[in-house]
Amino acid sequence: MGCGRVGASLAEQLEANGHSVAVVDQNPDAFRRLPSNFGGRRVTGLGFDREALAQAGIEEAHAFAAVSNGDNSNIIAARVVRETFGVDNVVARIYDPRRAEVYQRLGIPTVATVRWTADQVLRRMLPLGAVSEYQDASSKVSLVTCDVHTDWVGESVARVERATGARVAYLTRLGRGLVPEPGAVVQENDVVHLMVATDRIGAAQRVLATPPPKED
Structure with a gap:
């Protein structure tokens, strides 16, 4: 409209x-x-x-x-x-x-x-997949925005990092950037920005595009 x-x-x-x-x-x-x-x-x-x-x-x-x-x-x-x-x-x-x-x-x-x-x-x-926001000079490390499955809502930032092997650089919440505390959880409509090895971008996005894996 x-x-x-x-x-x-x-x-x-x-x-x-x-x-x-x-x-x-x-x-x-x-x-x-x-x-x-x-x-x-x-x-x-x-x-x-x-x-x-x-x-x-x-x-x-x-x-x-x-x-x-x-x-x-x-x-x-x-x-x-x-x-x-x-x-x-x-x-x-x-x-x-x-x-x-x-x-x-x-x-x-x-x-x-x-x-x-x-x-x-x-x-x-629409799900657009991981979108690169920044790469270091060697192109080995990237800052990316990832689509996140709704089942990740309520999960901790620490769990996101364990599952993806990446670091949550920051979250965008209600239009504002937020550096999460260690115990922070993902909220509905959060945009997750990951710092990740460039060759691991696809793997990290695949993890976040599906429900959280079970942990022992």
Whole structure:
């Protein structure tokens, strides 16, 4: 929902990655921001209107992003899509960081516009695997962001390190970086940043993409 610069960019990136995309906006002129070769649906209407969502194919949707320029519209649309249509992968863009934190605690993943970009929205919609953020001069050590299976929520940072053979450099929680204490646990919607040997990135991501292994 929303065909501004962020919405148009998301639609273009998702379609380029082979996904079927529908864009909903109440202003038909907004669709001019889409590429001329965009093959997805263009639906004129409100993103929280059930008929408009039905035209967009919400009943078959894997994910939904509410990225209009209104906080209230984005939150209402996100709740309708999750609670009425049962779409699990839902994210809402919020301009007010304080409100974003409140909705995050209510279980609605949010992106505070001033801190985050379209790439961060994509990470909440689709599993992208490990993304490299930094490599040392020898390329032997990398700082990566990993997708984490929901079963890791509540597990300790120490267990993450034992299972992956890596170090948790920091967590991003509610849009803010956090250096975890030794006894810290992974919380819902945390982004985990690992410092890991470059040749072990794939192995570490495979561990975190599945439920925690049993320990003796």
